[in-house]
Structure formats: structure tokens, C-alpha cells
Amino acid sequence: MSLTMSTPTHIPVLLTETIQALAVQPGGRYIDCTLGAGGHAAAILEHSSPGGQLLGIDADPEAIKIARARLEAYNSSALLLNENFVNLEAICIKYDFFPVHGILFDLGLSSLQLNSDSRGFSFQQDAPLDMRLSPIQEVTAADIINTSSENELAHLIKTYGEETYSHRIAHRIVQERPIKTTLQLARMIEQTIGSKRGRIHPATKTFQALRITVNRELEHLEAALKQAINLLGFEGRLVVISYHSLEDRIVKQLMQQEAKDCICPPGTPTCVCGHRACLSLINKKVIKPPLAEVQINPRSRSAKLRAAKRIITQDEYYKTTEKLCSLIDINAEGWRKPALLGKLRKAFSTL
Ligand SMILES: C[S@@+](CC[C@H](N)C(=O)[O-])C[C@H]1O[C@@H](n2cnc3c(N)ncnc32)[C@H](O)[C@@H]1O
Numbered sequence: 001m002s003l004t005m006s007t008p009t010h011i012p013v014l015l016t017e018t019i020q021a022l023a024v025q026p027g028g029r030y031i032d033c034t035l036g037a038g039g040h041a042a043a044i045l046e047h048s049s050p051g052g053q054l055l056g057i058d059a060d061p062e063a064i065k066i067a068r069a070r071l072e073a074y075n076s077s078a079l080l081l082n083e084n085f086v087n088l089e090a091i092c093i094k095y096d097f098f099p100v101h102g103i104l105f106d107l108g109l110s111s112l113q114l115n116s117d118s119r120g121f122s123f124q125q126d127a128p129l130d131m132r133l134s135p136i137q138e139v140t141a142a143d144i145i146n147t148s149s150e151n152e153l154a155h156l157i158k159t160y161g162e163e164t165y166s167h168r169i170a171h172r173i174v175q176e177r178p179i180k181t182t183l184q185l186a187r188m189i190e191q192t193i194g195s196k197r198g199r200i201h202p203a204t205k206t207f208q209a210l211r212i213t214v215n216r217e218l219e220h221l222e223a224a225l226k227q228a229i230n231l232l233g234f235e236g237r238l239v240v241i242s243y244h245s246l247e248d249r250i251v252k253q254l255m256q257q258e259a260k261d262c263i264c265p266p267g268t269p270t271c272v273c274g275h276r277a278c279l280s281l282i283n284k285k286v287i288k289p290p291l292a293e294v295q296i297n298p299r300s301r302s303a304k305l306r307a308a309k310r311i312i313t314q315d316e317y318y319k320t321t322e323k324l325c326s327l328i329d330i331n332a333e334g335w336r337k338p339a340l341l342g343k344l345r346k347a348f349s350t351l
Contacts, residue, residue, distance in 0.1 A: 012039030021307035027051035028101035036110040038067035089227040099233030123186035161209030232310040
């Protein structure tokens, strides 16, 4: 068997569309908040060469190791950090990495994580019910399954899995505890609600709910998207690829809200909110993978790409940048030397 056939791999989803939506240009600065195996990051670095820079973040230390090896050739242009994107603003301040031309979120898990026989993300193989992106997180899926009340379990399976049979599943879990492995849980769900559920396995929604809960995925996504907007320079691009409706709803609502000048409730006679648009939508409709991509990479089938660019006046830009600059610890060991406001002002005209 050839090396490529036996080496587990992750195929980057909507790669061409992502590079286009980010409008990657030579010398540009980009952040990949979900580095994974580094597929999108490699393409960003290639298209932003010469002179491009990339800050890559992943909560999973294993992903960072893989991406480091893959992006070795770009060593001097890429800073790869094992961090959670919920800390995006603090990371960019620490490393003086703003304003940027584009920020990418390719949400969810990589094929490497899903195929791993020890992480517990999938019921395709038996593994301890872990599901943490990072070993420094304290709570595992097994902790949630084995210690939550029946009501709490039903609520989280319903809310984060959109599972119709959440109460039946929660009741059975409590009867059968302790539940330790992925296959034990998957088989128990199949016995509880039957195996005929269209194209998806009956445990899919419960596994999604557990993964979202363990990693606080929706909460972190919302917080990080808000931080990302402030880190974009003039007309900087925000690109998000999501894989399920709960994620996509957060992205869609935030982008649509930030693209509006007034967000007063419908029917309010005159605007009282004072809200001003800071984004302009690039694609009004979501971009989905073409059939040819889905055939090659079935995991891409649920992907939805949304993109927006930052609209900001020069004055607003100075205000945000000044605020962020005031937070820079000038003694910190940064990747680049902390920027001075004057340099940033100059950067504005070239962004
Ligand atoms: C779909 S994969 C990205 C694949 C990547 N675009 C590529 O081309 O190889 C998503 C990655 O995001 C990471 N991730 C998910 N949530 C995160 C978070 N809150 N902070 C940092 N990384 C996160 C996961 O660990 C995973 O490696």
C-alpha cells in the first residue's frame, strides 16, 4: 500500500472558494483559527507569498504537531499556536498580530480526529467517551453522561443535538450507567430509538450534542466571531465554514446583524439602537460544495461557507486599533515587535 493510501489525511473543504472569499493576496496577514491538518493554511501561505504571514490556532495539540510538520517550509511566515480561538483577541494582542486581511474558521473536527481510535468523537470505532479537543480541558463526555441528571441530559441532547427522542435516550442512559465507551453508548441508543433514521446513524445527534457540550462549541464560536470582527483591517475578510445548523445559525445571525445599520425590533417607528453596520456580506447565499467535491470527500456534504468584509471608517479604525494597542504588553516576548500606533495608521492606508 502506498504512503498516501495508508496515511490518514484530512481533505480541506471548499478550498478554492475559501481562498477566493478571503481574497488572499501577496504580503497579506491572515489568521486560521482552526488549523487542523493545515490544508487551508498551506493554501493561504502559498497565495500570500511573497511576504504573507499566517497565525494558525488549534485547541488540539495533536493538530498543531501535524500542521507544524506540514507547514515546515513556511516556518518563517507562520506562527502556529496551541490555543483555543475563544481567546483570539488576547492572542492577537500578545503577538501583535492585527489588523489582518482575513480570518478563517473551518469549524468542527478534522478527519484525523474523527478517525482516531482514542479520542471518542466517533462511534465508528470503540474508544473511551472523551471528546475533548484538548487534554487540558477537565470535563469529558463520560463525565457528562455519568454524572448529569436525566433532565440535564435530555435538555442538552435536545438543544445541541436537535434530537426528537432526547427524553427516551436520557432515561435509558440513566438506567444503564456507567457508560464508558463510544460503542456502548451508540448501541444503547440504537436499541432505544431503533435503527431506521434516514441516512444518519441513530446516535449521530446525541454524539453531536455531547461534543458541543464538552467543548462549549457554540459559546466559543459566538465569542470568537465577535472578537474576529475587531481584528480585521479595512475591508478585511471573515470566512466561516460550518457543518451543522446550530453553528450556521450563529454565523448567519451575527453576519446579518452586523451588516445592518439599525437592529431595532421590526415596527419601531424611528431607530433608537444607534447600531452601525461594520460588515458587508460577500455572498448573500451560502456557498456549498459542488457535487464533484462531495463525491471525492463525503464529509464536505454538510459544509456551508459564509463570508463578509469589514466596513469601517478611518476614524472608527483608529479608535479600535488604539484600544487594542493600549492592551499590548510592550514587554511581552512577541513574534513581531509590538507595533506602534503610527505604524498601524500607515498600515491602514495599505490594507
Ligand atoms: C475541520 S478541522 C480544520 C481543518 C483545516 N481547515 C485543514 O484544512 O486541515 C477543525 C479544527 O478546528 C479545531 N477547533 C475546533 N474548535 C476549536 C476552538 N474552539 N479553538 C481552536 N481550535 C478549534 C479542531 O481541533 C480541528 O482541528
